[in-house]
Amino acid sequence: MMKYYYDLMSQPSRACYIFLKKNKIPFTPCPLRITKGEHRSEEYTKINPFQLVPAIEHNGFNLTESVAILRYLCREFPHVGEEWYPSDxxxxxxxxxxxxxxxxxxxxxxxxxxxxxxxxxxxxxxxxxxxxxxxxxxxxxxxxxxxxxxxxxxxxxxxxxxxxxxxxxxxxxxxxxxxxxxxxxxxxxxxxxxxxxxxxxxxxxxxxxxxxxxxxxxxxxxxxxxxxxxx
Incomplete structure (x- = not known):
């Protein structure tokens, strides 16, 4: 199961969240409160050493940067519609x-x-x-x-x-x-x-x-x- 780390006050976090939900990609939600400094915790820094959101952990593979995450999701999950990131x-x-x-x-x-x-x-x-x-x-x-x-x-x-x-x-x-x-x-x-x-x-x-x-x-x-x- 994928873990998704995010704060919905973050624009890139919202983008990936919408995409995950829209395409019914299963994930464990891991919300962080940036205003409380939760993105600076030792645990989260192991996931994202840049201490930014969003990030994913997928079967031991950690990935940061929303654009990279979106492209990864399009490639990794065959049921995601081709229209989101066409092969053309x-x-x-x-x-x-x-x-x-x-x-x-x-x-x-x-x-x-x-x-x-x-x-x-x-x-x-x-x-x-x-x-x-x-x-x-x-x-x-x-x-x-x-x-x-x-x-x-x-x-x-x-x-x-x-x-x-x-x-x-x-x-x-x-x-x-x-x-x-x-x-x-x-x-x-x-x-x-x-x-x-x-x-x-x-x-x-x-x-x-x-x-x-x-x-x-x-x-x-x-x-x-x-x-x-x-x-």
Missing amino acids: SKIQARIDEYMEWQHLNTRMQLAMYFQTKFIIPKMTGTEPDMKTVERSQDRMETILDQFEEIWLDNRPYVAGDKITVADIVAICELEQPSMAGYDVTEGRPKLAEYMKRVKKHLQPEYDEAFEQVYRVRGRFWGGENAPHSKL
């Missing part, structure tokens, strides 16, 4: 292209905005440094525009006509700024339709993975009017 070389290359691009773009820039606007102020008990927030927002909006104009150019999903693992990775990052009160779909109708399409395809596992995110939105930004409250 060109489609697979397009998926890989996004997965490599997103590290320094969708993931980094949206996460940095969330940290500067929300996480750091909450942890330090201080007001956000608005100059830093504005710089982060500018960089994030450049990436959001690129996502809509380039990755969604004349296609419904990142890699083409069908949903793939690239879309699970993307949607989990695109949701993050909403916990800081920012609506990534405002003024971006193509992105809004894309997010609705992906979420619909990933239900009900999507809402399960995002339960904590919804709770944060409701607490700080107000119930049904919270950004992306279960679009």
Whole structure:
């Protein structure tokens, strides 16, 4: 049985969690609370020496990094649908292209905005440094525009006509700024339709993975009017 180590406040953790659940891959859940430092324990460090989430332990084989985990799951479990990571070389290359691009773009820039606007102020008990927030927002909006104009150019999903693992990775990052009160779909109708399409395809596992995110939105930004409250 596979063990899955995760914190559902982590975007990559949610991506792998949704994929595991959606494809009915059996696993033993091993949730960690990053805010309590559980990812720094001696036991977990043996699984992931980088002390980050997510990670898996599968029959004595340990693997870190969400992108590597998703690719491994697609190869290792024959019942996983081929559409998630197709054997077609060109489609697979397009998926890989996004997965490599997103590290320094969708993931980094949206996460940095969330940290500067929300996480750091909450942890330090201080007001956000608005100059830093504005710089982060500018960089994030450049990436959001690129996502809509380039990755969604004349296609419904990142890699083409069908949903793939690239879309699970993307949607989990695109949701993050909403916990800081920012609506990534405002003024971006193509992105809004894309997010609705992906979420619909990933239900009900999507809402399960995002339960904590919804709770944060409701607490700080107000119930049904919270950004992306279960679009």
